[in-house]
Amino acid sequence: MAKPKIFSDHFSILKYLLRWTVIIVPVAAAIGSAVALFLWLLSAAIHYRFGHPWLLYLLPVAGVAIHFAYRLYGSSAEKGNNLIIDEIHEPGAGVPKRMGPLILVTTVITHLFGGSAGREGTAVQMGGSMAHLFGTWFKLDSTQMRTLLTAGIAAGFGAVFGTPLTGTIFAMEVLTIGQIKYDALLPCLIAGLVGDVTVSAWGIKHTAYHIDDVSAGLHGNAGNTLMMLLLLVKIIVASAAFGLASMAFAQATHSVKKICTQWFKQGWMIPVCGGIVIIALTWIIGKPDYLSLGVEPEYPGAVTIVSAFTHNGAYFFSWFWKLIYTAITLGTGFKGGEVTPLFYIGATLGNTLAGILNAPVSLFAALGFIAVFAGATNTPLACTLMGIELFGAEYSLFFAVACFTAYIFSGKAGIYSSQRTGVSKS
Amino acid sequence: MAKPKIFSDHFSILKYLLRWTVIIVPVAAAIGSAVALFLWLLSAAIHYRFGHPWLLYLLPVAGVAIHFAYRLYGSSAEKGNNLIIDEIHEPGAGVPKRMGPLILVTTVITHLFGGSAGREGTAVQMGGSMAHLFGTWFKLDSTQMRTLLTAGIAAGFGAVFGTPLTGTIFAMEVLTIGQIKYDALLPCLIAGLVGDVTVSAWGIKHTAYHIDDVSAGLHGNAGNTLMMLLLLVKIIVASAAFGLASMAFAQATHSVKKICTQWFKQGWMIPVCGGIVIIALTWIIGKPDYLSLGVEPEYPGAVTIVSAFTHNGAYFFSWFWKLIYTAITLGTGFKGGEVTPLFYIGATLGNTLAGILNAPVSLFAALGFIAVFAGATNTPLACTLMGIELFGAEYSLFFAVACFTAYIFSGKAGIYSSQRTGVSKS
Structure with a gap:
């Protein structure tokens, strides 16, 4: 039957x-x-x-x-x-x-x-x-x-x-x-x-990002294979750094929250203090680049996620400042997500690391974009697919290497404390 | 500390x-x-x-x-x-x-x-x-x-x-x-x-496949959105059929094995009988198209996986014959994998369904290619990625729809009887 x-x-x-x-x-x-x-x-x-x-x-x-x-x-x-x-x-x-x-x-x-x-x-x-x-x-x-x-x-x-x-x-x-x-x-x-x-x-458009400076494919002759191997090593090194940045972000946000709750008896004082620190930092840095979302430029030449995909499109420490700004904003009770700042931190850190490692800028910005996010949320597979959906399939293997590596290096916890642990990382 | x-x-x-x-x-x-x-x-x-x-x-x-x-x-x-x-x-x-x-x-x-x-x-x-x-x-x-x-x-x-x-x-x-x-x-x-x-x-090259006949992207104006919706419905219908084909393949292979073991006391008689049936079928059909791997053509105009990506590149029942040929070959003790025949069955079934549903041939061949495989091996995510790796990211969403649907419709078992069940399908 x-x-x-x-x-x-x-x-x-x-x-x-x-x-x-x-x-x-x-x-x-x-x-x-x-x-x-x-x-x-x-x-x-x-x-x-x-x-x-x-x-x-x-x-x-x-x-x-x-x-x-x-x-x-x-x-x-x-x-x-x-x-x-x-x-x-x-x-x-x-x-x-x-x-x-x-x-x-x-x-x-x-x-x-x-x-x-x-x-x-x-x-x-x-x-x-x-x-x-x-x-x-x-x-x-x-x-x-x-x-x-x-x-x-x-x-x-x-x-x-x-x-x-x-x-x-x-x-x-x-x-x-x-x-x-x-x-x-x-x-x-x-x-x-x-x-x-x-x-x-509803007629809403999303930002388009492009990777344009990697000419060699993964398949090819022996010389290319060696070059690709070198590129892969650079990607792994950078991705370990992306994972550490994810961890630093999660810990900074948690720490800001913890310290504020200890310091202030009046809850409403926390966002006041947070707001003042953001204002002070913007004064000291002299630029509004790290405020708000960071996708569109406030003035021509501002560092944004989009500019991070170009040579000299970010400062050496842009990623660090965005990390601090966001940890303070979210840690002191302001609202919004973590992911777009993570994109920003990743893309600018990718820009910086591309300079240090003599690697393609837009590729490394893209890898940072998805990998810091992968590490902070523990979602390497979703982030590999995000790389593919946003930047195309050509570099899917690099996306996987970056996201999986950052995931492994990002520590046991992420930004979501309610996540359960199914399989530990090592 | x-x-x-x-x-x-x-x-x-x-x-x-x-x-x-x-x-x-x-x-x-x-x-x-x-x-x-x-x-x-x-x-x-x-x-x-x-x-x-x-x-x-x-x-x-x-x-x-x-x-x-x-x-x-x-x-x-x-x-x-x-x-x-x-x-x-x-x-x-x-x-x-x-x-x-x-x-x-x-x-x-x-x-x-x-x-x-x-x-x-x-x-x-x-x-x-x-x-x-x-x-x-x-x-x-x-x-x-x-x-x-x-x-x-x-x-x-x-x-x-x-x-x-x-x-x-x-x-x-x-x-x-x-x-x-x-x-x-x-x-x-x-x-x-x-x-x-x-x-x-080692210098080995893989076959390249192309999807070339879908012009509209998923995003666009309202007219396009309706067209895309219609295409999606066609994809879901076809993918349910792909899932049923996966199930039919798995059951046919198991049945051939079971019947042969019941019928023949001498084990070596089974492949003899299997070989004779393959020879007889090839006589009756009058074409060697369904023998062996099915990637390269034995003669100009033969039905192959590659030809299934083109209009009139497969007969109406090519998928059925390949299913029977492979179930007999593998069910009677010959050796090799199941996946390339599954690609063949899927691509030719996609070709046939594209004709029935008035849908783009190469897209449906590609969807069948990955979806029948996804259903038979219960690996919808891997097969979505295979679609992306082989055919590019443009249709990644269609790939996911096809593989996930075929997976759901392919029944509780697949071709690998040793798979455990983690989460049941419905």
Whole structure:
């Protein structure tokens, strides 16, 4: 009686597919629309600050506002991405629906006044809280809710960076260090895809990056093979440094948070102090390059992620300053993601290391871009795919070498303290 | 005392990396060289048969020779890929070192006399047995032996298809259905890379495939978005069919084996009968297209994997005949891999479905190529990467949709009976 069994198996698979498609398409479209709104507001805030640089002086005040917004309305939403990861591992506590609007507004405020932060955290939290809300409406059980929450991460991540496949793998890979389980494979893919398409349909464009200065392919004659071997060694050395930078970033953010909680009895004093330090640093450095997102230049010649892909497009210590700026911004209670600053730290560190190692600048900027992120979030496979989605397949092997190496060197913990450990790193 | 702890962590990581690099480079170089020899012999055998088509009539005799070779010298090597997967899950039984030369010679014999089979099984078995041999020399403990065996699979797979990244992920993904563990992440990557580079260094070239007939990107205006949505639906329908073809292939091979063992008391009668059926089928069909590997054409206009990427490059039932030919060849004791026939079945089925669904031929051939393989081996992520490594990043999302869908639809078992189940499919 093998045949009927097989057909009933396939019938249940078809039901499973249809069911999840029907559930996920509206959720992911809603998340994609929220992300589109967020990206539009973010861009408006950043450009408004470019026109009104004095807004930076209000950063401490903005911090106090964010602090009280979370204190009054936030409840558990303060835990951010970790709350969503926790809820997937151990469903029950729930994800408050206010998390979405709160993180949206506070991230835009952070950027409007010049705080150095990212956007993936915002997208993931909007995705998670909206997925949870829809899941409650659909009366999903706890297993289904986990799948939907994972898909919500995929939708948010895929939408915010225009990388649906990376979003899919990231959502499954970020939960546990050292392993991927295929519980939510197709739901995540549908979510990543719909999230990305929705953002595009709203007319939002993503930044394009290019690698243009590596002429030799990996295959070729013996001379090329030797040159490639040398390049590979340089990539491994640089990637170990990328991994250490990931670790430094995670530890700096945690340390800032810890020290501030010890020093200040009044919670609202922490963002005031953080804001003041950011203002002071910007005075000392004399440049606003390390404020806010770092994708578009505030003035011609500013160091941005895009400029880091060109020769002399970053200073020797740009990566260090961005690390400090972001650790202070996020460690003192301002809101936003970590990933775009990690891109910035990686790309500028790649630029610096390319100079030291006499290596192709745009390639090393690209490797740093994905590898520092891979190390900090423990998602080497998603980041390899991100390299492929953003920069093309030609260097996929280098992307894997960089991400896997940085992952190994980035230490036992990452920026998400709620990650479980499946397989230890060595 | 956080600092010294961190440095000692990194020192142990560095030691781990150096240790595995030193172990794996010679192993993977040896495996790569063996694969290069194999590919060279295989090509020679295939071309010799093209010049001497009467060799097909000796296929039953060749089958008897293979049968007695395994009966006299084979011991546990008969279990093939499953033996290596078993040994990784439960070390102890060992992998006989004769497995490498035995599978090499018998695969070349199978192809010389026209049996329909592949090459990845051969490469993986050579990789596994050589890794085990080196592991014994290096006196590795059982955990290290597992890592080295996994890396051996990566080296063999990466070398035989020229896809190092796919080899890396395949080796980790094939062990357990529904999950990947990062136990052997960097060792596998080093192995895949060195295996691939070694084959290139020996001057062996891999077949290049191209997708050339899809003009619209995924991003664009609303009209394009609708067109893309329609294309996506077609891809999902086709991929469900690819998954069913994977299942049909796995079941056909198992059934042929089972029926033969029931029918024949004398073991050597099985390959004789298998050889005669292949000869009879080739008479009836009147074409040698479905014999052997199916990559190079025996005569101008023959259906090959390459021709399946072009309009009218395959017959409506080419996929079906290749499925039957291969199930009989491998089910009656001839040797070789399953993957290249799976590529053939997928590419020709993609060609047929493109005609039915009015879809781009070369894209659907490419999707079938990777998706039938993904379904049969339960490695959707590795196959997505294979699509990217072979055909470029432009369609990476389609590759993922095809491989994930085929994976879901391919049933609970695959061609490797030793795979464990980590996460069930629905």
